Amino acid sequence: MALPAANFPASVWDGNEKSTANDVAGSDRWNGADANEMAAEVVAIQTALAKLVDASGDVNVPACAVDRIGGISASDDRFIFVAPSACVVTKAYLVSDTATSSSDGTDNYEFQVENKTQAEDLASSAKSTNGAEIAGDTAYDLGLDQNLTLAAGDVLELQITKNNAPTDLSSAEVSAFLHYKLRE
Numbered sequence: 690m691a692l693p694a695a696n697f698p699a700s701v702w703d704g705n706e707k708s709t710a711n712d713v714a715g716s717d718r719w720n721g722a723d724a725n726e727m728a729a730e731v732v733a734i735q736t737a738l739a740k741l742v743d744a745s746g747d748v749n750v751p752a753c754a755v756d757r758i759g760g761i762s763a764s765d766d767r768f769i770f771v772a773p774s775a776c777v778v779t780k781a782y783l784v785s786d787t788a789t790s791s792s793d794g795t796d797n798y799e800f801q802v803e804n805k806t807q808a809e810d811l812a813s814s815a816k817s818t819n820g821a822e823i824a825g826d827t828a829y830d831l832g833l834d835q836n837l838t839l840a841a842g843d844v845l846e847l848q849i850t851k852n853n854a855p856t857d858l859s860s861a862e863v864s865a866f867l868h869y870k871l872r873e
Contacts, residue, residue, distance in 0.1 A: 751779070754867045756847075758783075761798070762859035763851055769802070769865045770845040775872040777838050778811060778845075781831040782868075787861035788825040792818035798858075799850040800831050802867075806843040809836040815848075818855060828866070838872070 756769040781802055789798065799815040811833040823829045839845075847865050 752776075752869055752871065754869070756865045756867075758847070758849075758863040758865055760859040760861050761849055761851065761863055765849045767847045767849070767865070768805075768844060769847045770867050770869075772839040772841055772843040772845075772869075773871075774841045775839065776869045777872060778833060778867060778869050779837075780866075780868040781811070781833050782828040782866045783823065783831065783863055784826065784828055784866065785823050785858060785861050785863045786825055787823075787856070787858055789818045789823040789856040789858070792820075792822055792855050794819055796853045796855045798823075798855055799852065801848040801850075802831060802833060803846050803848055804836060804839065804843050805846050806840070807836070811836050811845070815850070839869075 754770045756767065758767055783800065792798070797817050797819040799817045801815040802811040803809065804811060812831060813835050816830075816832045821829075845867065
């Protein structure tokens with residue numbers, strides 16, 4: 690991704706050098722102290738813009754999408770996100786006002802996030818409440834660890850599998866949170 694300087698005319702900022710009073714003093718409007726003030730403001734803007742993009746090209750402005758799922762009474766698939774532009778998923782969580790308990794190898798919930806557009810799972814294995822219960826009113830990390838770079842328009846789906854008879858979440862308030870960073 691280009692430095693934020695790409696939006697500045699080269700005569701204003703080439704993306705590498707910090708501006709000085711000499712950069713703005715050539716104009717009839719900016720001389721002496723005014724030029725120094727203007728240069729200081731331009732440097733502050735350049736510094737702030739440079740912090741917005743990291744070396745990998747990710748924009749360092751985190752964003753979060755939220756989808757209210759409501760209760761879970763059966764296995765279900767829910768569309769939770771459409772990438773607004775190229776982006777990288779950084780985390781996905783569920784938050785429920787009701788905790789699960791007594792999950793085991795046969796009675797549990799399993800969660801997977803799939804990029805439906807690319808037919809790719811974002812977790813190498815589905816997250817199960819077997820051994821990792823959902824605590825009430827606490828972020829439950831879905832453990833996404835692969836295929837996290839999305840193209841504009843990619844559609845993500847939360848796949849919920851209810852195996853047998855785990856804790857009843859049919860009256861729970863469950864929401865999915867997806868954190869991401871934009872890319873160019």
